[in-house]
Amino acid sequence: MFHLRxxxxxxxxxxxxxxxxxxxxxxxxxxxxxxxxxxxRELARDLVVxxxxxVRAYQTLEQDGVIIRxxxxxxxxxxxxxxxxxxxxxxxxxxxVRRAVTESFHLGFGxxxxxxxxxxxxRELRFPRxxxxx
Amino acid sequence: MFHLRxxxxxxxxxxxxxxxxxxxxxxxxxxxxxxxxxxxRELARDLVVxxxxxVRAYQTLEQDGVIIRxxxxxxxxxxxxxxxxxxxxxxxxxxxVRRAVTESFHLGFGxxxxxxxxxxxxRELRFPRxxxxx
DNA sequence: CAAACTGTATTATCTGTATTAGTACAGTTG
DNA sequence: CAACTGTACTAATACAGATAATACAGTTTG
Numbered sequence: 161m162f163h164l165r166x167x168x169x170x171x172x173x174x175x176x177x178x179x180x181x182x183x184x185x186x187x188x189x190x191x192x193x194x195x196x197x198x199x200x201r202e203l204a205r206d207l208v209v210x211x212x213x214x215v216r217a218y219q220t221l222e223q224d225g226v227i228i229r230x231x232x233x234x235x236x237x238x239x240x241x242x243x244x245x246x247x248x249x250x251x252x253x254x255x256x257v258r259r260a261v262t263e264s265f266h267l268g269f270g271x272x273x274x275x276x277x278x279x280x281x282x283r284e285l286r287f288p289r290x291x292x293x294x
Numbered sequence: 295m296f297h298l299r300x301x302x303x304x305x306x307x308x309x310x311x312x313x314x315x316x317x318x319x320x321x322x323x324x325x326x327x328x329x330x331x332x333x334x335r336e337l338a339r340d341l342v343v344x345x346x347x348x349v350r351a352y353q354t355l356e357q358d359g360v361i362i363r364x365x366x367x368x369x370x371x372x373x374x375x376x377x378x379x380x381x382x383x384x385x386x387x388x389x390x391v392r393r394a395v396t397e398s399f400h401l402g403f404g405x406x407x408x409x410x411x412x413x414x415x416x417r418e419l420r421f422p423r424x425x426x427x428x
Numbered sequence: 429c430a431a432a433c434t435g436t437a438t439t440a441t442c443t444g445t446a447t448t449a450g451t452a453c454a455g456t457t458g
Numbered sequence: 459c460a461a462c463t464g465t466a467c468t469a470a471t472a473c474a475g476a477t478a479a480t481a482c483a484g485t486t487t488g
């Protein structure tokens with residue numbers, strides 16, 4: 161199994177915390193395509209959180225193409241990917257990275273340190289085989 | 295001068311949009327240390343936004359070490375940096391980058407494409423001279 | 429089949445935050 | 459002094475996140 165924690169006082173919405181942690185688990189290979197997620201009620205109980213909040217997290221994950229939800233059966237890690245058009249994907253990537261880099265700049269980090277942090281983060285994930293330059 | 299736009303329907307709080315755009319302008323070198331920002335009332339008028347919202351944005355920027363606010367005088371781009379401890383800075387950097395990289399993973403991008411996007415973003419900014427590896 | 433699980437939907441309520449509005453005060457500048 | 463700056467309040471509104479409780483619909487399994 162994989163581990164989930166939630167901090168109600170973190171400022172970040174709980175449903176987003178859940179969604180992102182699942183994304184992290186998938187990206188790190190702790191969850192593989194086809195794997196079943198905890199049921200809405202079970203996870204809600206474990207995290208001491210309202211079931212609706214878990215539903216919201218799972219909805220987000222489905223919209224982002226990370227899981228599929230099957231009524232009666234459960235929620236499962238999805239194979240493919242994003243639903244998004246090429247242009248939308250590129251636009252999102254740029255905005256994501258631009259944001260992180262700008263914030264890093266204001267934390268006082270230079271290009272070298274930023275790139276190093278990126279390498280570290282990349283190394284933690286399990287990218288699909290056959291990708292471009294590593 | 296530099297340009298500011300705001301989208302009240304974007305989901306992102308207006309005060310955060312303002313704060314981030316100022317951060318972007320500083321990072322790109324469009325605003326330099328010592329430069330004066332528009333007054334609270336002036337910017338509020340220009341953006342068709344409440345003065346309190348601009349105040350909030352400027353408070354955020356001051357907390358992040360980007361500007362200083364001087365009563366009666368105005369708000370100015372600050373020289374130094376972050377107020378944060380070394381460990382806090384590193385932790386923030388890691389979290390920022392980890393987030394962006396994980397989201398990029400789920401957009402279907404590989405390490406190479408992510409690194410390219412980072413290089414692009416880095417090239418748009420004007421990092422202080424004398425930094426480490428470029 | 430039937431029981432026990434899954435997700436789905438709905439309604440209501442509470443809370444905190446973002447935003448607006450208006451007013452007043454305090455320091456700076458010319 | 460006059461006209462600008464930021465600062466500080468209070469109040470009102472709107473929205474989003476989270477909780478609660480209930481009911482319904484599909485799947486799995488004994």
